[in-house]
Amino acid sequence: MDLKDLYQDLIVDHNRRPRNFRRMPDANRVAEGFNPLCGDKLTLYLKLDGGTISDVSFEGSGCAISVASASLLTERLKGATVEEAEALFADMIPLLTGKLPENAPREHFRKLAALEGVKEYPSRVKCASLSWHTLEAALKNAGQPVTTE
Amino acid sequence: MSVAEKLIALDPLALRADFPILAERIHSKPLAYLDNAATAQKPQAVIDAVTEYYTHMNANVHRGVHQLSERATAAYEGAREKLARFVNAASPREVVFTRGTTEAINLVAQSFVRPKLKPGDEVLVSTMEHHSNIVPWQLVCEQTGAKLVAAPINERGELLLDEFEKLINERTRFIGIVHVSNALGTVNPVRKIIDMAHARGIAVLVDGAQAVPHARVDVQVLDADFYALSGHKMYAPTGIGALIAKAEHLEAMPPWQGGGEMIRMVRFDRSIWNDIPHKFEAGTPNIAGAAGLGAAIDYLEAVGMDRIAAYEAELLDWATRRLEQVAGLRIVGTARDKAGVISFMLDGVHPHDIGTIVDTHGVAIRTGHHCAMPVMEFFNVPATARASIAFYNTREDIERLAAALEDCRRMLA
Incomplete structure (x- = not known):
């Protein structure tokens, strides 16, 4: 188990300089995520244009893994279709928990593949999955904040 | 050697030998157990x-x-x-x-x-x-x-x-x-x-x-x-x-x-x-x-509660001064009368990341809200990292924590 698999340069960089880290006043979907275990809190903003995510951003505070995960999510989903986002969500959780089959396609993860290292750290999986559960809530437009518990 | 004799010799290392788990290796490193406020380890006599x-x-x-x-x-x-x-x-x-x-x-x-x-x-x-x-x-x-x-x-x-x-x-x-x-x-x-x-x-x-x-x-x-x-x-x-x-x-x-x-x-x-x-x-x-x-x-x-209190007070004092030397470290909770616990924040590194990184050094600490969310709210922090000591801890445990914290800073801050 090498710490470098968890804190890859890409993750450290996205933690130091989170992308799309801003409030979005004209968002049409907003969801809040909370991890009570470590106090991570984030708000995810989406602007849906038909079936396309024309803009996505987030705000909040958390550990390096949760901030980098949210930052990478926004980068990956800007311009994606809702269908694509749903498909990614369905694959991300198995990727983070080490349950993705060996031979499953991985190209669509692109930079998100850097988060796979958390599968060796069970107590940190929730940090990486928080933004994805929040995304799911935003897409479903559920009014309740999501928590990792 | 009886327990009392070990303490007269002021040798926490000898008392450590009574706690088999302290010989465990964590990620191939010796264990520095600094999570005693969560639960203390058990001497062989209890087991x-x-x-x-x-x-x-x-x-x-x-x-x-x-x-x-x-x-x-x-x-x-x-x-x-x-x-x-x-x-x-x-x-x-x-x-x-x-x-x-x-x-x-x-x-x-x-x-x-x-x-x-x-x-x-x-x-x-x-x-x-x-x-x-x-x-x-x-x-x-x-x-x-x-x-x-x-x-x-x-x-x-x-x-x-x-x-x-x-x-x-x-x-x-x-x-x-x-x-x-x-x-x-x-x-x-x-x-x-x-x-x-x-x-x-x-x-x-x-x-x-x-x-x-x-x-x-x-x-x-x-x-x-x-x-x-x-x-x-x-x-x-x-x-x-x-x-x-x-x-x-x-x-x-x-x-x-x-x-x-x-x-x-x-x-x-x-x-x-x-x-x-x-x-x-x-x-x-x-x-x-x-x-x-x-x-x-x-x-x-047999060890003696007064001797435990005296040893731990001295170690807590030393550990406080040592950890204050770590760049970017701020202690949360600086009461004049304290026992056992050093809660802290490290600039640029979230407590949860501290916990994971120091663990790979074999150092066990607690991170989170410590089941005291109103305290976190008062100090306006989401969580803290916490080192908590027992009489079997030594200055070396604290030195290893300090070195692991320097590593946290190098990696993430």
């Missing part, structure tokens, strides 16, 4: 006592006339006598075994406090309580229409005693106060608080979970009405703890849980309760846990 119990004594207590039941009862009641002596309770009748501090507080909330509460009454606690000394009072307040009031603390994490006193009024029915804060390490002036309360005829519960492992506690000197503690934080097994309570209160309280053991006679029209403390111990208790607790007390008495 042996549990094994001995199941190997040679296992039977139910207070039931059988057979030899094993006699042995089990002797082990269980022997542990009660040891604990009574250890905290200087007036009698073993004042020691009720529970699963731990949490269950002891819930027992007092439901059995002693609930029948006294009316809408508008108040229960007073402090801002620095563990959730276990908040939520049981919230439950009882919801059940009765009473109100939970929290006394403020200052920026050092000290109780504002004047403010506390002002909050005691004619509506106050009960006071709960933590002896040593698990999140900040603050030692509270519980004797003064109890005097203030008694002057107004109010009973007090002291949450002693973090105090008993670190210093000699005398419940009669404190004049505590109720004193709650957990075995596993004082080197005994999990699942055993106690409520130490004045006999006059226990006699007047209705049972909390019903079942076997807590009765003298059962008929369908009415039952007669057993004597204290058995009235509060429904069902088969954690006999092996009590045997382990008895062994832990023997061990602590």
